[in-house]
Amino acid sequence: MARAATMNGASVAYKMRKFLASKHFTRGTLAVIGFFVLWQAGSMGLMPFMHAIPTPVTVAEAFWEFMGTGKYWQSWMDSTLRVTYGFVAAQILGIPLGLGMGWNRNFKDFTYPLFELMRPIPPLAWVPVSILFWPTNESSIAFITFIGAFFTIVVNVLGGVSAIPRQLVDAAVSFGASPRQVFWRIVLPATIPSIVTGMMVGIGITWNVVIAAEMIAGNTGLGRLTWEAYLAGHTPGIIVGMISIGLAGYVSSMAVKMIGDWLMPWKKVF
Amino acid sequence: MSNNGGKNKQNQDKGELILEDVTRVFRLPGMPSCNALKKCSFTVPRGSLTVLVGPSGCGKSTLANIAAGYDHADSGKVLIDGKPVTGPGRDRIMVFQETALWPWMTVMKNATFGPTMLGGMNKSEAEQRAIALLDKVGLKDFRDKYPAQLSGGMQRRAELCRALVMDPKVMILDEPFRGLDVMTRELMQEYLLTLYRETGLTMLFITSEIEEALFLGDRILVMTNLPGTIKTTVEVDLPRPRDFKVLSTERYRQIKSEVMESLYEEGAKIFAKLDGAGDLMGSCRSGA
Numbered sequence: 260m261a262r263a264a265t266m267n268g269a270s271v272a273y274k275m276r277k278f279l280a281s282k283h284f285t286r287g288t289l290a291v292i293g294f295f296v297l298w299q300a301g302s303m304g305l306m307p308f309m310h311a312i313p314t315p316v317t318v319a320e321a322f323w324e325f326m327g328t329g330k331y332w333q334s335w336m337d338s339t340l341r342v343t344y345g346f347v348a349a350q351i352l353g354i355p356l357g358l359g360m361g362w363n364r365n366f367k368d369f370t371y372p373l374f375e376l377m378r379p380i381p382p383l384a385w386v387p388v389s390i391l392f393w394p395t396n397e398s399s400i401a402f403i404t405f406i407g408a409f410f411t412i413v414v415n416v417l418g419g420v421s422a423i424p425r426q427l428v429d430a431a432v433s434f435g436a437s438p439r440q441v442f443w444r445i446v447l448p449a450t451i452p453s454i455v456t457g458m459m460v461g462i463g464i465t466w467n468v469v470i471a472a473e474m475i476a477g478n479t480g481l482g483r484l485t486w487e488a489y490l491a492g493h494t495p496g497i498i499v500g501m502i503s504i505g506l507a508g509y510v511s512s513m514a515v516k517m518i519g520d521w522l523m524p525w526k527k528v529f
Numbered sequence: 530m531s532n533n534g535g536k537n538k539q540n541q542d543k544g545e546l547i548l549e550d551v552t553r554v555f556r557l558p559g560m561p562s563c564n565a566l567k568k569c570s571f572t573v574p575r576g577s578l579t580v581l582v583g584p585s586g587c588g589k590s591t592l593a594n595i596a597a598g599y600d601h602a603d604s605g606k607v608l609i610d611g612k613p614v615t616g617p618g619r620d621r622i623m624v625f626q627e628t629a630l631w632p633w634m635t636v637m638k639n640a641t642f643g644p645t646m647l648g649g650m651n652k653s654e655a656e657q658r659a660i661a662l663l664d665k666v667g668l669k670d671f672r673d674k675y676p677a678q679l680s681g682g683m684q685r686r687a688e689l690c691r692a693l694v695m696d697p698k699v700m701i702l703d704e705p706f707r708g709l710d711v712m713t714r715e716l717m718q719e720y721l722l723t724l725y726r727e728t729g730l731t732m733l734f735i736t737s738e739i740e741e742a743l744f745l746g747d748r749i750l751v752m753t754n755l756p757g758t759i760k761t762t763v764e765v766d767l768p769r770p771r772d773f774k775v776l777s778t779e780r781y782r783q784i785k786s787e788v789m790e791s792l793y794e795e796g797a798k799i800f801a802k803l804d805g806a807g808d809l810m811g812s813c814r815s816g817a
Binding site: 451524 | 643
């Protein structure tokens with residue numbers, strides 16, 4: 260990726276410091292604090308229907324307990340790995356497939372109908388077949404995660420290629436670019452914003468999917484942790500699991516956003 | 530041509546663009562076929578700035594696309610220095626209506642993309658050429674910016690540089706200043722005239738603005754409605770270099786009314802037909 264100049268050439272550490280001091284960060288923090296205050300008030304009986312929900316303080320205590328166990332951190336590790344495998348595999352296979360469909364009409368004629376036939380199948384519907392097909396539980400969960408991100412990325416990339424303004428390609432052809440040069444230097448970079456959008460949507464889906472898959476098929480992971488807390492009737496534990504999943508998703512979205520900003524120095528992800 | 534200023538003499542021997550009986554019919558499934566161009570013939574003499582004006586939707590962009598080689602004629606010929614045009618080529622560079630700068634490349638990368646293609650120039654040679662041109666249009670200090678960081682006028686100037694750096698035989702400008710505010714537009718016209726004087730390039734400039742056509746052109750070709758063909762050719766014998774004072778001369782008014790009469794005749798026909806047939810334009814977009 261050519262990076263002659265970034266829109267904002269400052270270092271990551273500097274940008275981080277600036278963000279933490281900004282009004283954007285203050286607002287977000289206030290909203291999170293406000294949420295916990297309301298929750299506390301609600302579960303102390305100030306709001307209807309919330310009496311069965313443990314208070315944030317109880318949950319925080321449970322959180323502290325969980326954090327002291329090796330199992331909790333192992334769950335983070337397992338889920339993160341599954342998400343990473345599925346997500347990366349979806350990008351490696353999905354991006355070229357989307358580019359191919361958008362670039363070559365014949366290829367699209369062969370692949371698109373089959374693709375559209377598979378796309379509506381929910382990732383969780385793949386669980387039984389996946390367990391039968393893949394040799395280990397681990398690989399079948401990663402596969403289901405892959406399914407979650409794969410279709411999204413392909414659709415985004417295909418849409419991105421199709422939406423490239425014609426004159427961007429025409430101009431390059433006039434300048435003497437060969438089809439290969441047009442592909443690598445025009446079509447691919449022009450599609451990067453769509454690839455990044457696909458990645459942003461995809462990473463969220465992989466977390467949704469991996470948690471569900473772990474509840475059905477896994478023995479470990481944040482999803483399993485939450486599920487076991489439920490089976491044990493340990494309500495604070497369920498909420499610890501939920502918050503952990505939220506945090507994991509948030510952190511990985513930020514990581515993908517950073518990759519996106521790095522991939523396209525000419526514009527911001529959002 | 531006496532008005533080329535003569536800085537770049539070698540260009541005056543190349544770049545004659547001829548269209549001979551160019552016809553183009555668009556056939557889209559489920560729609561009546563649309564005859565965009567019919568036996569359209571004209572010559573853009575070497576080193577001239579020829580302007581094509583016509584009512585909107587008359588096939589101007591179709592014509593530009595055929596001359597550039599992006600589209601083909603169903604019959605008829607397009608010749609550059611006597612050689613038939615068969616596809617896009619480095620001898621004809623088009624400047625498009627909407628910006629066609631590549632958003633992921635800096636101004637400099639945009640400008641050096643062309644020269645380094647097909648094992649052309651090496652990078653530093655191309656950069657030197659590009660810098661000289663960017664300097665001329667006041668963009669030298671913006672060479673490391675991305676297009677989105679430039680104003681509309683600056684983007685247009687960057688795009689002119691990107692085309693000129695190729696040293697083409699013919700430049701085709703398809704309503705390049707559309708959408709710019711009046712001041713920027715006038716400034717761009719002056720930039721273009723300066724570049725034209727210094728390079729002596731053959732230019733085919735397409736516009737729907739009569740004032741722009743008169744201010745820029747050596748000759749004005751007025752197009753008819755669909756099917757498009759050349760209705761009249763008007764020589765613009767206003768002295769160069771031109772500035773805003775030319776707008777208040779008697780000769781300017783004469784030529785302007787001549788062009789306007791010709792254009793309004795065509796405009797009036799559209800409305801006459803619309804009253805009758807209704808869907809004259811509806812079925813027909815040039816697609817470019």
